[in-house]
Amino acid sequence: MLDVASAAMARRLVKRIKEVKNNNADGNNNNNDERKSWDTLIQILDHLASSSSSSALQTDNNKNANNDMMMILPTHHLSQNEARQRALYWLSHQDTYEQKEAPGLGFLHRYALAVIYFSLEGNSWNRCSSASHSGTGSIQASHCPSDNERYLSSSSHRSWDGVNGNRDDTVTWLDLSNRNVYSTTFLPLELTLLSPTLELLWVSENPGLSGTLPEYIGDFQQLNSLNVHKTNVGGKLPESLYTMNKLSSLRLYKSNFNGSLSSNIGNMGRLKWLWIHENEFTGLVPEEIGMLKKLEGVTLHGNKF
Numbered sequence: 001m002l003d004v005a006s007a008a009m010a011r012r013l014v015k016r017i018k019e020v021k022n023n024n025a026d027g028n029n030n031n032n033d034e035r036k037s038w039d040t041l042i043q044i045l046d047h048l049a050s051s052s053s054s055s056a057l058q059t060d061n062n063k064n065a066n067n068d069m070m071m072i073l074p075t076h077h078l079s080q081n082e083a084r085q086r087a088l089y090w091l092s093h094q095d096t097y098e099q100k101e102a103p104g105l106g107f108l109h110r111y112a113l114a115v116i117y118f119s120l121e122g123n124s125w126n127r128c129s130s131a132s133h134s135g136t137g138s139i140q141a142s143h144c145p146s147d148n149e150r151y152l153s154s155s156s157h158r159s160w161d162g163v164n165g166n167r168d169d170t171v172t173w174l175d176l177s178n179r180n181v182y183s184t185t186f187l188p189l190e191l192t193l194l195s196p197t198l199e200l201l202w203v204s205e206n207p208g209l210s211g212t213l214p215e216y217i218g219d220f221q222q223l224n225s226l227n228v229h230k231t232n233v234g235g236k237l238p239e240s241l242y243t244m245n246k247l248s249s250l251r252l253y254k255s256n257f258n259g260s261l262s263s264n265i266g267n268m269g270r271l272k273w274l275w276i277h278e279n280e281f282t283g284l285v286p287e288e289i290g291m292l293k294k295l296e297g298v299t300l301h302g303n304k305f
Contacts, residue, residue: 002052002085005092010049013088014042016107017193024196037192037216044189048084080119080188087114096154099169105196106169110157112190113171117151119188120181120209125151127179128161166197173200177227182208186233195219202227204251209233213257218243225249229275232256242267249273253299257281266291278302 002010017038078086091100091111101107116122123129128144130152141150148155158165164173171194181203199222203209210232217226218240224247234256242264248271258280265271266288274289277299285305289298 002048002088004052006085006088007049007052009088009092010045012101013108013111014045014049017042017045020105020108037189037195037219041189041193044081044084048081048088078118078121080115080185083115083118083188084190086118087111090114090152095152097156099156102169104168104170105193108193109165109169109171109197112193113157113160113163113174114152115188115190116176120176120179120183122151122181125179125181162202164200170197172197174198175200175202176206177202178205180208181206184210186211186214189216192216192219196222198223200225203231203233204228205230207232210256212236213238213241215240217241220244221246223247224270227251229253229255234258234280237261239264244268246270248294251275252279254278260284261286261289263288265289268292270294272296274298276300276303281305 021035021038088111091114095110097110099106100110117130126142128150129142131141131147131150144150144161147153148159149161151160153160156169157163157171158169162173162175162177162179163171165171174194186209187203198220201220201223202225204227207230212235213228213233215238217238220226221244223244226244226247226249229251230253232255233252236259237257239262242262245268247268250268250271251273253275254277256279257276260283261281263286265286269292271292272294273296274292275297279302281300281303283305285300289295
């Protein structure tokens, strides 16, 4: 159950998601699948907010003490809702970034990155974990060039390690490579909040990352580079992947992907690099790969074609 402040934060996020959806309803950055993902997030956050009872106000002091302790505990095997609750608590009680609720997508992106941090066991990362969660028990913040680059620091999230973006705090790059992340369900649905602006997503060289590539990956119509190599992510590639017309680099090698490649791969006209070697792909290599006129490099060995 959320405390009063966290529930209020959830409601503000719902309001902002609806505002952005409505403002972009006719724009190029908002497609039907993306709106479905965001509708699901609205339902989730609405439920979390409404689940906080009217008696929560009377017990907030005790809850806040418990939550402060919870925030410095290891993040092993959190459910996605537990990660959301921690992110909401951090935003409402601990985050001092003055521009966090500025108009637009930036506020949503800050929330999304916080959920990603907790979902992927950020307190155990080998680089730039949050300093606010260190110094208690066995938890120590991992090495980071500067405190501003640490996740959940009070600086703009554009300065966090592996994050790049625009002056309005929207995120264009997210590089979580080789960070000792852990998740059995890939990345949380909040990642889709980055979809209107994200151009690069790298989660490679994380053997603790598993699950499957979700259907919502097709929401990322601005993405031009997707790296999931050297992970334990597997399963069949979602059909939505083949709708990502701006993707120029797809690197999935040395992971656990299987099934066949769709003939719709021929629709990915900007693809230059297709590195999918050492997986478990089967079937015939679709002849539509020959339609990819910009293709400069392809690796298929080590599969079952």
